[in-house]
Amino acid sequence: MKRGIIYLPDALTRANITPSAPRGSRTDGRIIESRIAGAHLRYLILSDIHANGEALTQCLEAATGHYDEVLCLGDLVGYGPDPNSVTERVRELSRIIIRGNHDRACVGLLDPGEFNPLARWATEWTRRELTLENFEFLRSLPMGPLSVDGFQMVHGSPLDEDEYILGPVEALTNLRAMTAPWVLFGHTHHQGGFALSPKGHFQAIRCARLMDGEPKIVKLLDGYAYLVNPGSVGQPRDGDWRAAYAVLDLDEKQVEYFRVPYDLAKTQAKMRAAGLPEPLIERLAFGR
Ligand code: ZN
Numbered sequence: 001m002k003r004g005i006i007y008l009p010d011a012l013t014r015a016n017i018t019p020s021a022p023r024g025s026r027t028d029g030r031i032i033e034s035r036i037a038g039a040h041l042r043y044l045i046l047s048d049i050h051a052n053g054e055a056l057t058q059c060l061e062a063a064t065g066h067y068d069e070v071l072c073l074g075d076l077v078g079y080g081p082d083p084n085s086v087t088e089r090v091r092e093l094s095r096i097i098i099r100g101n102h103d104r105a106c107v108g109l110l111d112p113g114e115f116n117p118l119a120r121w122a123t124e125w126t127r128r129e130l131t132l133e134n135f136e137f138l139r140s141l142p143m144g145p146l147s148v149d150g151f152q153m154v155h156g157s158p159l160d161e162d163e164y165i166l167g168p169v170e171a172l173t174n175l176r177a178m179t180a181p182w183v184l185f186g187h188t189h190h191q192g193g194f195a196l197s198p199k200g201h202f203q204a205i206r207c208a209r210l211m212d213g214e215p216k217i218v219k220l221l222d223g224y225a226y227l228v229n230p231g232s233v234g235q236p237r238d239g240d241w242r243a244a245y246a247v248l249d250l251d252e253k254q255v256e257y258f259r260v261p262y263d264l265a266k267t268q269a270k271m272r273a274a275g276l277p278e279p280l281i282e283r284l285a286f287g288r
Contacts, residue, residue, distance in 0.1 A: 041149070042066065043248040045230040047073035047186030049090065050102065051080030051126065052234025052284075055243035056089060058262035059233050062213050067247055071148070073186035073230070074100025074155035077138065078119070079280055080234050081270035083126045087134040096148060099141035100155045100187065101162055106130065107139040118277045125276060149250060151182035164188050165227060172202060175225045182226045184248070190238040191231025191246075191257055198223040207231070207257045212242070215256035228255050241287040 044067035049056050070093045077083040079102070090097060104110035105123045107130075112123040130138070143161050144154035157163035157174045164187055165171050171194035174183070185193075193205040205228075207216050220226055231244025238244075242259040249256065264284060271281045 041250045042068050043148075043250070044070045045073065045184055045228075045246045045248055046070060046090070046094075046233050047155075047184075047230050048075040048100065048189050048232035048235060049077075049080075049086055050075055050232065050234035051077045051083040051086045052243075052262075052267055053080070053082035053085050053089075054263040054267045055234045056086055058260045059243050059245045059258075060093075062258060062260040063245065063247065069096070070094035071153060071184065071248075072097040073153055073184060074098050074141070074144070075102045075186065075232075076100070077106050077126050077130070078102030079122045079276075081267065081274045081276065083129050084131055084134050086234075087130070087137060091137055096146070096153070097141055098144040098146050098153050098155055099138070099161075102126075103138045103141060107135050109139065118280055121277055122280060125274065145183070147180065150180060151184065151248070152178075152180040154183060154185045156187040157185060158183055162187075165194070165229075166190065168194070168202060168204070171204075171227055172196070175202075175227060178225050178227075181224065182220060182228060182248075184228050184230070186229060186232070188229060189232035189236055191229060191236070191240075191244045191259070192238075193218075193226060193228040193255075195227075196225045197221075207238075207244075207259075210240075210257065210259040213258060213260055215247075215258055218255045218257070220253045220255065226255075230257070231259075235284060236287040239287050241285055 044063050072090050072094045076087050076090050101110055105112045106126045112120045145152045145158050155161045157165050158178055159174055165185060166188050175196040191207040195203045205218055210216055230246035233243050236244055243262050245258050247256045268281045
């Protein structure tokens with residue numbers, strides 16, 4: 001694996017090619033050099049932020065100094081009260097972002113009729129709130145899989161951007177079909193993942209009861225296939241209300257999973273002020 005080189009499909013490149021180029025500028029090249037030339041390359045992995053600005057703030061604060069690049073696995077918006085500020089911050093932070101199903105629904109690329117009534121309500125609210133610039137930015141996001149430095153990013157699964165990899169059945173199908181050894185995925189809002197050994201031994205990666213800001217470290221072994229879910233920044237559903245994120249360290253060949261508390265009451269107050277549905281406000285406290 002060559003450090004610092006990022007491969008993006010031609011049509012999807014929206015990253016800068018040199019350290020001095022402005023972020024978000026387009027290139028025609030397939031090979032994009034990372035701005036980082038240091039000894040380490042660590043990716044901060046954010047997924048399913050869902051317009052929760054307070055949760056995003058805490059993740060970034062906790063991860064300060066611990067990463068070189070930011071990756072986003074989609075669902076920047078939908079559910080939460082801060083669609084514009086979250087979109088703008090992620091756009092500023094990260095040059096490697098793929099779309100999620102809520103991003104698509106909020107910008108008219110997916111029929112929100114496929115969602116439950118509460119999610120649909122939040123989708124329509126978000127669509128009305130988004131500035132034209134943010135709407136167009138979300139609409140322009142590429143779909144996964146996106147190949148970066150020898151691994152892949154997807155929202156749902158490598159086979160289907162809308163698939164939920166929740167258990168062994170879906171995980172095994174995807175682990176066996178993977179064309180990269182490590183795939184980062186989101187969509188389920190469950191932190192953890194799955195691994196398949198060279199001899200076909202399947203293993204779930206569980207992240208129960210992490211201490212605030214203390215990582216669970218998973219070594220990425222040669223020959224294994226890994227599906228890695230950083231968890232949801234803004235609307236966890238794995239029973240832990242705290243914001244979730246992960247750091248992928250290419251040189252150490254490891255993933256570090258983190259949980260950090262955030263100002264939940266502030267997010268909930270903003271949602272109430274925006275008139276978002278009460279069950280969506282309450283579920284944040286339960287991490288469901
Ligand atoms: Zn989501």
